[in-house]
Amino acid sequence: MLSGGAALALILSSTPATRADEPVDVELVLAVDVSLSMSADELEIQRHGYAAALTHDNVLRAIADGAHGKIAVTYVEWAGTSWQRVIVPWTVIANRADAERVVAQLSAQPPNSARRTSISGALEFGSDLFAESGYQGTKRVIDISGDGPNNQGAPVNLVRDGVVRQGIIINGLPLMTRSSFGGAYDVNDLDRYYSDCVIGGPGAFMIPVNDWTQFPEAIRRKLVLELAGPASPQWTIEEADHPPVALAQDKPAADCQVGEKMWRNRSWTPDSR
Numbered sequence: 001m002l003s004g005g006a007a008l009a010l011i012l013s014s015t016p017a018t019r020a021d022e023p024v025d026v027e028l029v030l031a032v033d034v035s036l037s038m039s040a041d042e043l044e045i046q047r048h049g050y051a052a053a054l055t056h057d058n059v060l061r062a063i064a065d066g067a068h069g070k071i072a073v074t075y076v077e078w079a080g081t082s083w084q085r086v087i088v089p090w091t092v093i094a095n096r097a098d099a100e101r102v103v104a105q106l107s108a109q110p111p112n113s114a115r116r117t118s119i120s121g122a123l124e125f126g127s128d129l130f131a132e133s134g135y136q137g138t139k140r141v142i143d144i145s146g147d148g149p150n151n152q153g154a155p156v157n158l159v160r161d162g163v164v165r166q167g168i169i170i171n172g173l174p175l176m177t178r179s180s181f182g183g184a185y186d187v188n189d190l191d192r193y194y195s196d197c198v199i200g201g202p203g204a205f206m207i208p209v210n211d212w213t214q215f216p217e218a219i220r221r222k223l224v225l226e227l228a229g230p231a232s233p234q235w236t237i238e239e240a241d242h243p244p245v246a247l248a249q250d251k252p253a254a255d256c257q258v259g260e261k262m263w264r265n266r267s268w269t270p271d272s273r
Contacts, residue, residue, distance in 0.1 A: 020136075024092065025066030026227055027073075027137030029126040033146035033175070034077040034113045042177070043111040045212050046145070050075065051103040053220040060096055062227040070094035071227060072135040075106060076126060080116035081153040084125040087111075090133045118153040119146055119198060120160075123170065127163045141226055144198065145173035149187050150256075157197045157256040169201030171226060173218060174208050189254070197256035 032046055053059055054073075063071055075088035088105045092098060126142040142163070150156035160170060172194040187193060191208035199206050205225065209218045 021133075022072075022092070022135050023068050024070050024072045024135045024137050025063070025068045025139070026071045027090075027130055027133055027135050027140045028071055028226065029129055029142045030073060030075045031122045031126050031142055031144040032075070032077050033079070033117065033122075033144075033148075034111055035079045035117045035146075035148070036113050036115055037117070037147055038113065038175075040113075042212065043113060045215055047106060047111055049216040049219045051106055052216050053223050054093070054102055055096060055099045056220045056223075059220060059223045059227065060099060062224045063093060064095075065228065067138065070098075072133055072137065073102065074129055074133070075102070076122070076129070077111060078118070078122035078125065079114035081118040081121040083114040083116075083118075084122060085112070086129075090129070090135065092135070116152040117146065117148050117150060119144065119150040120153040120156045120158075122146075123156070123159050123163050124154075127166060127168055130166075130168065139169065140167065141169045141171060143171050143173070143222065143226060145175060147175035147177060148190070149193055150197075155256060160198060160200045164200040167201075169204050170199050171204055171222065172199045172206035173222060174206060175215075176208050176210050177212055193254045193256070196254040 030050060032050070034043055034046075038046075063069065070092050071094075072090050072092050073088070074086060074090045076084055076086050078084045087109075088102055091102050091105075093102060122144060123142060126144070130140055153159075163170060174190040174194040176190050191206065194206045194208075207218050207222050209215050
């Protein structure tokens with residue numbers, strides 16, 4: 001028989017030590033829309049745009065200039081409420097070699113697509129990923145892109161507010177590209193919808209994409225702004241000679257239920273988004 005103290009000591013000695021979360025400057029979830037409203041070519045443009053941005057000198061410089069000189073990133077593709085796929089699990093990027101390893105994972109398999117558009121589902125899934133990252137970021141960000149409004153799942157503005165209360169920042173990349181596969185569920189001023197209903201948190205912003213040719217630059221610029229922050233010289237460089245970044249609005253003006261209403265009012269339109 002062991003005494004109580006000896007038994008406790010034995011248990012503690014046989015229990016593996018819990019590893020503290022690794023500190024990084026930013027924990028970043030890249031959440032990318034792959035709903036059926038986008039063609040196969042457009043899905044590839046997205047993949048290539050992120051790959052080019054992650055290995056761009058300006059992005060790598062923004063990472064290196066951080067207090068820890070490294071970030072943790074995961075890449076997720078999403079569509080409907082129950083369709084989210086982690087393409088690149090949590091990975092540290094501290095230099096070009098790290099970034100190229102992420103790009104290799106990103107390019108290992110072609111993107112898939114699925115029905116419906118649940119921004120709220122993507123935000124809920126993205127926020128849950130932070131609990132299992134194994135990293136401790138000075139800032140936690142969900143970077144979400146999409147070409148239409150939420151039309152499935154919980155109201156996006158309510159989910160947005162819940163995510164922001166967790167201390168997570170949500171930035172947006174509304175794709176106002178008017179794909180030939182879309183039309184029925186397009187909304188005017190998708191950028192305003194993202195500004196009023198999707199993005200949130202301290203310093204949250206979005207950068208609209210009006211044409212697919214703008215996508216690689218928009219992704220690169222957005223990553224630099226997220227990683228560098230307004231106090232960094234990199235922010236000033238990225239803002240020079242560019243359209244203004246739209247910051248989160250205090251008083252929503254867009255109809256945050258517009259996607260759900262269009263879905264309910266559909267008639268013969270194919271179940272695509």
